[in-house]
Amino acid sequence: MLIFFLRRLFSTCICATQKIPLRKSSFLKVRFWIIPVTLVGVYCLLSLPAWTLWARDVSQEVQQMREALFDETREGPVHLPDWALKTSGATIDLQRTSSSYAWEESWLCRAFWCFYSPNPPDTILQPDVSPGQCWPFQGSQGQVVIWLPARIQPTAITVQHIYKAVSPSGTVSSAPRDFTVSGVDEEGEEETLLGTFTYDVGKEALQTFPLKEELSRAFQYIKLFVQSNWGNPEYTCIYRVQVHGKVASQTSSQEPRDSLRPLLNKN
Known part of the structure; x- marks a missing residue:
């Protein structure tokens, strides 16, 4: 479904640019930027789970460090x-x-x-x-x-x-x-x-x-x-x-x- 959606989005962008009455040089510039922008969008969507896992791992490491620092400052058993x-x-x-x-x-x-x-x-x-x-x-x-x-x-x-x-x-x-x-x-x-x-x-x-x-x-x-x-x-x-x-x-x-x-x- 994701690949089908991206293909439809890419085709729609191409068709829209073809209907716009622009000069030839401007049209080439627009078409030149559509492909890299689309590729960047695809990369971000596909790598989103990896970024999410990385952020979660970093958050866990920070939490473990905070707990370690907290344990180092404790004065010990308060009941003794x-x-x-x-x-x-x-x-x-x-x-x-x-x-x-x-x-x-x-x-x-x-x-x-x-x-x-x-x-x-x-x-x-x-x-x-x-x-x-x-x-x-x-x-x-x-x-x-x-x-x-x-x-x-x-x-x-x-x-x-x-x-x-x-x-x-x-x-x-x-x-x-x-x-x-x-x-x-x-x-x-x-x-x-x-x-x-x-x-x-x-x-x-x-x-x-x-x-x-x-x-x-x-x-x-x-x-x-x-x-x-x-x-x-x-x-x-x-x-x-x-x-x-x-x-x-x-x-x-x-x-x-x-x-x-x-x-x-x-x-």
């Missing part, structure tokens, strides 16, 4: 309190935490004489998870010890990285993979294993892992030990860590004691 939040008083025990990765020691920085100060470990205690706002440490193994503002009976821990789609390098090989969570006493001589987990980069960027609640113990120090990452041989990046749980005793003071505070970097 986060005790490892810097604004709530949580800090990093630097004496028992791995050193930050020195970017100037990489071969790329040595080649171009670049100098970059890495983000401090307490970056993981803040809700900003924009690309690059992470704490890097050397190699694929490292640990961080978080000092909580009160003695908490931990029930779950949340670890967050970024999606591959929004990564500046186009990869998430620096994301942590296998890790353990332990409760640590104040002197650091005794550790209680609370769970062994795997962060899967193929799932959601924000992943919550339940801890062993049958221990019924409270801790003010939580240790996260990363055993491996997703392939980056130089460094591992942690974007955010959240500690969920219940206060050990409602009658005990939740205010941190200065004598128990770890040594902090004065940045």
Whole structure:
């Protein structure tokens, strides 16, 4: 039907131009433009479904990107309190935490004489998870010890990285993979294993892992030990860590004691 309609339309245009009393030169000009205009119209009609599919694919990609960016800005499960939040008083025990990765020691920085100060470990205690706002440490193994503002009976821990789609390098090989969570006493001589987990980069960027609640113990120090990452041989990046749980005793003071505070970097 479409081809028949186009043929009738083309014939009608030719007949109409023949009935118009024009000079020979004007008639040739009109007939010259009828053929390419008709061909363009046929091409547009035939390719309309392809353009529609292309526009739909682009719209879906934009929607997926918006959802990814929205997920990156979420602060996590709203029904679980986060005790490892810097604004709530949580800090990093630097004496028992791995050193930050020195970017100037990489071969790329040595080649171009670049100098970059890495983000401090307490970056993981803040809700900003924009690309690059992470704490890097050397190699694929490292640990961080978080000092909580009160003695908490931990029930779950949340670890967050970024999606591959929004990564500046186009990869998430620096994301942590296998890790353990332990409760640590104040002197650091005794550790209680609370769970062994795997962060899967193929799932959601924000992943919550339940801890062993049958221990019924409270801790003010939580240790996260990363055993491996997703392939980056130089460094591992942690974007955010959240500690969920219940206060050990409602009658005990939740205010941190200065004598128990770890040594902090004065940045």
